[in-house]
Amino acid sequence: xxxxxxxxxxxxxxxxxxxxxxxxxxxxxxxxxxxxxxxxxxxxxxxxxxxxxxxxxxxxxxxxxxxxxxxxxxxxxxxxxxxxxxxxxxxxxxxxxxxxxxxxxxxxxxxxxxxxxx
Numbered sequence: 001x002x003x004x005x006x007x008x009x010x011x012x013x014x015x016x017x018x019x020x021x022x023x024x025x026x027x028x029x030x031x032x033x034x035x036x037x038x039x040x041x042x043x044x045x046x047x048x049x050x051x052x053x054x055x056x057x058x059x060x061x062x063x064x065x066x067x068x069x070x071x072x073x074x075x076x077x078x079x080x081x082x083x084x085x086x087x088x089x090x091x092x093x094x095x096x097x098x099x100x101x102x103x104x105x106x107x108x109x110x111x112x113x114x115x116x117x118x
Contacts, residue, residue: 003029006048008036011074012116014046022056030065037072044116045073049080049088050106066097076101077112 003025006014013036015029037043076099078088085103094101104112 005029005032005036008043010117011040011043012046012113013037013043014048017047017049018051020053020056023058023060023062027062027065030069034065034069034072037069040072042072042074044075044077046112046116047076047078047080047092048109049078049084052080052084054087055091066093070097070099073097073099075099075116077104077116078102079104079106079109079112081106 002019002021003015003017006016008014013033015033033045076092076097078092078101080088080103082105089095089101089103092101102112102115104115
C-alpha cells in the first residue's frame with residue numbers, strides 16, 4: 001500500500017505516502033482518517049511523503065473527504081523533498097482550505113510535529 005496511517009497520537013494522525021499515489025488508495029485512507037477525526041472531535045494531520053514519485057491517473061474529483069473532514073482538521077503538515085513542495089501544497093489545497101497547511105523538508109520531522117502541536 002502506498003498510503004497508510006502510521007499512528008494517531010495526541011491529536012495528530014501521521015500518514016505515510018510512498019511511491020505513486022492513486023485515488024483509490026487515498027480514498028480508503030481518508031475514510032480511516034475521517035473516522036479518527038470524528039472519534040477525537042478534531043485533530044491535525046502529518047503527511048510524510050517518503051520516496052514519493054507523484055500521482056497516478058484516475059478520477060481525482062471526489063472532494064467528499066474535504067467537505068466532511070475540513071471542519072475537524074486544525075492543521076496539516078506535509079513532509080517531503082523540496083522538489084515536491086509546490087505540487088504537494090497545490091494538491092493539499094493550501095490557501096483554499098480553512099486550516100493552515102505547511103511544508104517541511106524531509107529532515108524536519110521534529111519541527112513539523114512542534115508546529116502541529118502549537
